[in-house]
Amino acid sequence: MDFQPHIAFVDDDDDLRNANRQTLELAGFSVVPFADAMSALRFLTPDFTGVVVSDVRMPHIDGLEFFRRLREMDADLPVILITGHGDIEMAVQAMQEGAYDFIAKPYPAERLVQSIRRAADKRHLVMENRQLRQIMESADETVPLIGQTPVMQNLRKTLRHVANADVDVLIAGETGSGKDVAAGLLHEWSRRKQGNFVALNCGALPESVIESELFGHEAGAFTGAQKKRIGRIEYASGGTLFLDEIESMPLATQVKLLRVLEMREITPLGTNEHRPVDLRVVAAAKVDLGSPEQRANFREDLFYRLNVVTVSIPPLRERKEDIPLLFTHFLHRAAIRFKTEPQEMTSALRARLMEHDWPGNVRELAHFAERVALGLGEMGGERVAAHAPTPVHLPDAMEQYEAKLIRDALSANEGDVRTTIEALGIPRKTFYDKLQRHGIDRADYIKGKSPPGQI
Ligand SMILES: Nc1ncnc2c1ncn2[C@@H]1O[C@H](COP(=O)(O)OP(=O)(O)OP(=O)(O)O)[C@@H](O)[C@H]1O
Ligand SMILES: [Mg+2]
Incomplete structure (x- = not known):
């Protein structure tokens, strides 16, 4: 599938918009900038293959309202919100309603780029699943020999x-x-x-x-x-x-x-x-x-x-590009047969399907899809599910969450130690230990001392 990660970037501040645009273009994205939410809404359609990044505080339609309208249009469109000082509450609200991520100003460019990369991957998979469903639905029912290769x-x-x-x-x-x-x-x-x-x-x-x-x-x-x-x-x-x-x-x-x-x-x-x-x-x-x-x-x-x-x-291994389409077809068929909810492919499962050699060809793939639909799918000794979330490694997830909270508190308090540790409610020594463990440099957050790469 032809997929180019486009970014719709919305910010009413001309300087910030241009700076972000440059950074993101350097990171390899193609950016469509907008100065207000209304013009972005006129441009965006459910076919949009990319990611939306928007400032929260904007005149007329603010980021939260913008996000809600986008969600109405396409609930699977990833929206990343950029928040200033006073907007964090609004951003958290948006996250609870399904926004993809929020990033507090000021932020290292890498933070935004990484969030966009993850969001773009997710969007890619959603669009691919949609396309597969469309091919399946439009496929002539009398043609049982599926394959687009x-x-x-x-x-x-x-x-x-x-x-x-x-x-x-x-x-x-x-x-x-x-x-x-x-x-x-x-x-x-x-x-x-x-x-x-x-x-x-x-x-x-x-x-x-x-x-x-x-x-x-x-x-x-x-x-x-x-x-x-x-x-x-x-x-x-x-x-x-x-x-x-x-x-x-x-x-x-x-x-x-x-x-x-x-x-x-x-x-x-x-x-x-x-x-x-x-x-x-x-x-x-x-x-x-x-x-x-x-x-x-x-x-x-x-x-x-x-x-x-x-x-x-x-053999199937010589036409691997057809695997996702065939698999989606068999998953659907299995859902009808077993009266279960139709499932969608995850990127982890997709990667496994593409790696396997399929000595039993399409028959093996069809049987595998049935097992996955029943929650019994196993590959290489590991259980795989079509739509269960990728297993979370709890300690890792908590570490990441902790680092995020510290970074956010630091940017909210512009790198000031006293107010940051107050906000986090931890002793000074613990705070410094954690900075070291997460590789966070407090200096990055002190106002007026933006290191290179920071927007
Ligand atoms: N391109 C395809 N699209 C959809 N279903 C397919 C496709 N190819 C095979 N199948 C399905 O896979 C299963 C195996 O296919 P089929 O029985 O035609 O294989 P075969 O080559 O005759 O195998 P064998 O040599 O073991 O007899 C069947 O359920 C068939 O419907
Ligand atoms: Mg046969």
Whole structure:
């Protein structure tokens, strides 16, 4: 997804606005400055892919009111408020109502940049989730082969094309990559869709029954054949015969199948009749039948006969960009099936999905999504959830919170020790210990002594 972190920066003070703009542009953001909230409101839409940073104290519409209007437009839009001395209460109120962060003046540039980075990441994920949902909703329901990568778009195009051409097709692909889905589409998209789609798993049938399954038999053709039986090939006449796991077909059957493909007629067991069939054969293989080592016991002539058109489905690890879309689709489907709330992806989960190799391909991903939807998802031995917050390491979080309170108290008191420790309610010694531990330099907060990088 094309994502450029834009910042809408609102401040009625021209100098501050320009200084911030420069700093943020140097940090790599593209900044759209506004001198008042009203013009920012006219510009911002729910499609805005970035972050809003606004001063709190402004004429007409103040920061709090501005934030509330933005929240009404898009509750997921991160808003960072910059507060002066007297506005902290208002900013805290805004935070309670869902503002992303507030930063007290004066502040080191890095503080703002980091907050924006985190907010931009969050916004990116929200926008991506929205886009995925949109693709899913607008996707043609009759196309079950999901994927926006060029290989998948081409695959769908090829299948549509081939479906109309009425030739036999070999589908190659690893387990779970979508061979069944592709075979179904070849049938659905062809003029044969009125006829039967007959699937036969050549690997699952014992050798002794495969021929009677395929060709049918007359009553009494062999011991146990009490009744006449129409074979699968004949049943598929006018429609599509799907031969799955064709690489497991017994050699003797391969010879007979080759004959059917060439003559387009069958001879049921126990008869001398030749019955014409109108067939399209779609075969699927997990191995590369074109390679003599992998083909093993598969007849070369049958391979060439089937290989008029080969459609290859790439493994999921070669089209990883489709993983978020597929996963969102399966999560949604699972939510409907299990009657749970639809979930959204977190960035941690997304990263894990992209790292994994998916040897079981789309099937494995679908099963994983179901487990996540049930709160059972595990990957690499760790439990993962789609929307549970990233686990908080409490001591770290408390440390960070403490440092934030101290920095805020220091800036509120302009670096004055006496008033700062009074505000924090801690002994002087503890205060100095904590400054050292958090690497806070009191001098940074003394008015008129702004170090470089401070706005
Ligand atoms: N591109 C896709 N979009 C949506 N669902 C898919 C896609 N590809 C596969 N699936 C789903 O993944 C599962 C496995 O797909 P499928 O059965 O077609 O794989 P296969 O290649 O036939 O596997 P096997 O070799 O094990 O028979 C099915 O539930 C299918 O609906
Ligand atoms: Mg299959």
